[in-house]
Amino acid sequence: MPPDNGQYMVSAYVVVAVVVLLYTASLWRRGRR
Amino acid sequence: MLDAAAADRAITRGRIVTLLGVAALAGLYVMAVLYTPTERFQGLVQKIFYVHPPAAYAMQLAFVMTGIASALYLWLRDARLDAFAEASAEVGMWMGAIVVITGPIWGRPVWGTWWEWEPRLTFTVIELLVFAGYFALRSAMREPAERAKFAAVVGVTALVLVPFNHLTVYLFASQHPTPVVVGTKKPELPPEMLRAFLTGFATFTVLYLGFAMQRYGIGVRRLLEETADAA
Numbered sequence: 354m355p356p357d358n359g360q361y362m363v364s365a366y367v368v369v370a371v372v373v374l375l376y377t378a379s380l381w382r383r384g385r386r
Numbered sequence: 387m388l389d390a391a392a393a394d395r396a397i398t399r400g401r402i403v404t405l406l407g408v409a410a411l412a413g414l415y416v417m418a419v420l421y422t423p424t425e426r427f428q429g430l431v432q433k434i435f436y437v438h439p440p441a442a443y444a445m446q447l448a449f450v451m452t453g454i455a456s457a458l459y460l461w462l463r464d465a466r467l468d469a470f471a472e473a474s475a476e477v478g479m480w481m482g483a484i485v486v487i488t489g490p491i492w493g494r495p496v497w498g499t500w501w502e503w504e505p506r507l508t509f510t511v512i513e514l515l516v517f518a519g520y521f522a523l524r525s526a527m528r529e530p531a532e533r534a535k536f537a538a539v540v541g542v543t544a545l546v547l548v549p550f551n552h553l554t555v556y557l558f559a560s561q562h563p564t565p566v567v568v569g570t571k572k573p574e575l576p577p578e579m580l581r582a583f584l585t586g587f588a589t590f591t592v593l594y595l596g597f598a599m600q601r602y603g604i605g606v607r608r609l610l611e612e613t614a615d616a617a
Binding site: 372373376 | 394397400401404407408411415424425426427428429430431433434437438441480483484487488491492494495593597600601603604
């Protein structure tokens, strides 16, 4: 049986999504005229 | 040389490419969670590999592009190259943030520790600190041409760090895994894993391009404002 550590995968995926969306929002705001 | 309309176009196109990248990231998650097998020894945490190495590659790509644009700036003295070098370095820092956060999340269950001062990890921190210095230098200088020249020297010098960081896992007794797919041996991955892994690299390439295009446009606008203020 593989170890039960799905929470680490979920945390990492959430972190990546948050960083990507934060930077997307930041660029969107800074790029407004 | 600097063109406001071209900056607007870069921002608009960058936004479209970024949205494609965000959609690709969502697709990558679905692919990784539903269509890749669970690794027998590491468990689900192995699926961090579909985002961590691609983000590391995007960070290195960003810093290489900064180095190249910096070298070209020193040669051609075109302000657009300075704007692009800065844009790419900023994207590299954000990708670096993903790398140094997701790495420890994988390390905790697999290595038994959040952080280890081993060569690859230490060198990644040094690389990010050098680029933090790049931004500190930029923010300390007001005159655009002078700032661009000094920043370009740092950008070119930092270029040396990229291949060195890549080689740390071979040169030193590093705990960090060596490349599985781009190695001397044939990749030993199930096709589903390989497909998701390559999708991760494609996704982060698209995100890099979208972010860098937008940030380049914003940088050009700022340079135009600075020039207008000075006049």
